[in-house]
Amino acid sequence: MKLEMKDTPGQLVAALKPISAVGGNIIAVIHQRDTLSTAETLDVQIVLELPEGRLETLLGLLKEQGVSVVRIGEQRLLHQRSLILIGHLMHTDLSDTVDRIDQTGFAEVTEISLVMPAINEPSSARITVRSVDLADMHRALDILRSVAGQKQILMIEPLEAV
Amino acid sequence: MRIAILGFGSVGRGIARALAEKDLGIVVTALADSRSGLIRPEGIDIEAALARKEETGLCGESGVAAPDIAIHADYDCLVEVTPTDAVTGEPALTHIRTAIERGKHVVTSNKGPIALAYAELQDAAARQQVALRYEATVCGAIPLVHAMQEGLAGNTMQRLYGVLNGTCNFILTRMSEEGLTYEQALLEARELGYAEADPTYDVKGIDAAIKLVILANTVFGQKAVLDDVEVTGIDQLTPDALRLAEEQESTIRLIGEIAPSEKILRVSPRIIPKTHPLVVEGTLNAVTVETDMAGEITLIGKGAGSTETASAVIGDLIAIQSRHVQGS
Numbered sequence: 001m002k003l004e005m006k007d008t009p010g011q012l013v014a015a016l017k018p019i020s021a022v023g024g025n026i027i028a029v030i031h032q033r034d035t036l037s038t039a040e041t042l043d044v045q046i047v048l049e050l051p052e053g054r055l056e057t058l059l060g061l062l063k064e065q066g067v068s069v070v071r072i073g074e075q076r077l078l079h080q081r082s083l084i085l086i087g088h089l090m091h092t093d094l095s096d097t098v099d100r101i102d103q104t105g106f107a108e109v110t111e112i113s114l115v116m117p118a119i120n121e122p123s124s125a126r127i128t129v130r131s132v133d134l135a136d137m138h139r140a141l142d143i144l145r146s147v148a149g150q151k152q153i154l155m156i157e158p159l160e161a162v
Numbered sequence: 163m164r165i166a167i168l169g170f171g172s173v174g175r176g177i178a179r180a181l182a183e184k185d186l187g188i189v190v191t192a193l194a195d196s197r198s199g200l201i202r203p204e205g206i207d208i209e210a211a212l213a214r215k216e217e218t219g220l221c222g223e224s225g226v227a228a229p230d231i232a233i234h235a236d237y238d239c240l241v242e243v244t245p246t247d248a249v250t251g252e253p254a255l256t257h258i259r260t261a262i263e264r265g266k267h268v269v270t271s272n273k274g275p276i277a278l279a280y281a282e283l284q285d286a287a288a289r290q291q292v293a294l295r296y297e298a299t300v301c302g303a304i305p306l307v308h309a310m311q312e313g314l315a316g317n318t319m320q321r322l323y324g325v326l327n328g329t330c331n332f333i334l335t336r337m338s339e340e341g342l343t344y345e346q347a348l349l350e351a352r353e354l355g356y357a358e359a360d361p362t363y364d365v366k367g368i369d370a371a372i373k374l375v376i377l378a379n380t381v382f383g384q385k386a387v388l389d390d391v392e393v394t395g396i397d398q399l400t401p402d403a404l405r406l407a408e409e410q411e412s413t414i415r416l417i418g419e420i421a422p423s424e425k426i427l428r429v430s431p432r433i434i435p436k437t438h439p440l441v442v443e444g445t446l447n448a449v450t451v452e453t454d455m456a457g458e459i460t461l462i463g464k465g466a467g468s469t470e471t472a473s474a475v476i477g478d479l480i481a482i483q484s485r486h487v488q489g490s
Contacts, residue, residue: 082410084403084433113409115402124402126409154398156407158433159323159417159440 002071003062007042011067015044018061025049043070049078079137080110082128083144087153089114089123098127100147107131107140163483164205166192166235168228168257169243170221173271173298175212176472177241182208188479192235196244199226201235228253232260238487239267241475242275243298248363248372248388251275262286262294267486269478271298271471277375281385293482296380298474300373301326301447304463305477310381310451317453319382323419324449325440326373326429328465329357329364330396330416332445334431338404338413344397356445366395367416367429374418378427382420386427394430407433413441 005011012031019026030045050058059069089097098109111128129144131137141157148155165188167174174195181188189205195215200206200222215221232240240261242254251274258275261268262283270276275283276296287294297307301324310319325331329351336347348365351357363369371391378384396416407414410433417432417440434441439460442448447465452458464470 082412082433084406084414086398086400086403113406115400115406117400117402122398122400124400124406126406154394154431156399156403156414156431156433158412159415159438160435 001046001048001069001073003044003046003067004041004070005044005067007040011042012044014065015062015067016046018058018065019046019048019050021061022054022058023051024054024058047073078130078132079134080128080130081137081141081158082126083141083158084156085125085127085148085153086156087122087148087151089125089153090116092151092153094125097144097147097151097153100143101129101140104136104140104143106136163187163239163479163487164189164191164237165239165241165479166190166194166231166237167241167243168194168231168254169241169245169272170195170211170215171243171245172468173243173471173475174241175215176468176470177243177475178208178212180469180472180476182212186476186480187483191237192231193221194226194228194231195221196228198222198224199228199231201226201231203236228257229260232257233264237266239269239479239482241479242268242270242272243475244272246272246274248274248277248368251278255279258283258294259286262290262292265290265292267293267295267482269295269298269475269482271296271475273299273372273376276380277372277388280376280379293486295478295482296376297478298471299376301449301461301463302328302465302467303470303473304447304449304461304465305474306377306449306461307380308477308481309459309461314451314453314456314459317455319451319453320423321419321421321452322377322382322449323417323421323440325415325442325447326370326418326449326465327364327367327416328445328447329361330367330370331442331447332356333365334396334399334404334413334415335443337399337401338408341401341405343401344399365397367393368395370416370418370429374420374427374429378420382422384422384427390427392428392430396431399431411436415441 026048028047102108110130114125116123192201198220211221242257244254254272255275258268276299332351333347336342371393375386378386412433412435414431418429440448448462450460
């Protein structure tokens with residue numbers, strides 16, 4: 001989204017605060033000061049992720065801060081699944097496992113939490129897969145299931161979308 | 163109504179105790195355990211049989227065997243509660259076939275025959291105009307089959323998923339609550355009598371898969387066999403995996419799932435939010451059914467135990483008594 005705010009100290013922070021308040025995740029802040037500009041306002045572009053249905057709340061909070069939203073760009077609704085993998089994850093090339101999803105172009109692994117106990121003991125990891133739509137998510141999980149099968153990794157799926 | 167009880171282990175004795183304590187209008191005319199039997203057309207003294215079993219290990223006379231009772235004794239309904247053999251279904255399968263062919267009703271807690279030969283047995287029962295009931299084969303005391311076949315009659319069952327094995331649920335509860343390893347939790351389950359000396363059946367998900375086959379065939383009208391179920395047990399789970407689930411306010415439970423539209427017939431450990439109704443503690447069972455008219459229904463209760471399983475058997479007996487056996 002593109003925001004317009006007063007060019008005074010503290011304003012940018014004031015604009016970013018509500019984003020975390022609604023559980024959003026800031027991916028990029030683009031803030032170029034035009035040195036020739038004499039305008040008293042500042043344009044800032046923010047790329048962010050929000051939990052579904054929080055956009056209206058965010059817009060309300062921004063307005064309270066005196067920040068006006070000039071334009072809201074494309075909304076990419078993200079589907080997300082967290083899975084747990086158990087097995088010899090490193091020895092079976094975890095980065096290859098992740099690559100198989102990332103290479104698809106329609107889904108990606110956005111987070112991994114890995115726990116490795118003693119050597120030769122199976123390790124456990126929670127991985128988060130994201131995709132743009134649900135069909136892509138199902139395709140990505142199919143791929144992961146078959147990779148897990150090949151590598152003798154136990155894949156624990158959520159009962160519901162979480 | 164006159165009944166013959168085959169099997170005088172935990173379930174058989176639970177039924178006998180309940181019949182001795184309550185006036186249900188049910189008379190036991192024959193009784194057998196694996197090594198003895200008793201036929202008394204005028205009615206067996208249940209208290210005495212329980213005491214004899216306790217003292218001598220035998221419920222009756224050594225010359226009388228279960229097959230003799232199935233074939234020759236006088237009864238209206240056979241109660242088949244011998245131990246389960248999931249591969250052959252025997253000897254229960256023969257006992258049940260015999261009773262049906264004689265035009266007798268059958269109530270069983272034995273998973274083997276129902277998982278292996280439900281369609282055949284049901285056809286035979288329909289031909290002989292007798293009832294075949296098997297509430298106790300799935301989820302112990304929870305009246306799941308009754309709820310789906312009678313309470314929810316007319317609904318289309320869209321999906322069923324739940325915790326079908328109390329042993330696994332106990333182990334996972336302990337791993338999650340106390341951070342125990344799988345081996346530690348299993349040991350504890352054994353000490354408390356929740357797990358068999360050979361826990362393979364439970365922890366590999368086979369017991370849950372057999373129950374899933376029974377539900378798929380009896381309630382969802384499928385023709386599934388055990389090999390059709392995609393089965394993953396809980397024996398590979400690590401405390402780390404449970405901790406990772408915990409970090410997202412979730413836990414891991416062994417879930418059996420039937421979803422005909424997606425051709426899913428599966429038993430596997432699943433990540434499930436801790437607030438989900440299926441996250442039950444200890445040895446409890448819990449099942450959710452999704453239907454077209456009633457929406458979602460979740461049933462929670464004790465999945466095993468002598469008295470609990472007897473409850474399901476007696477529920478079936480009374481249903482038969484009130485519908486089929488007039489004036490008894």
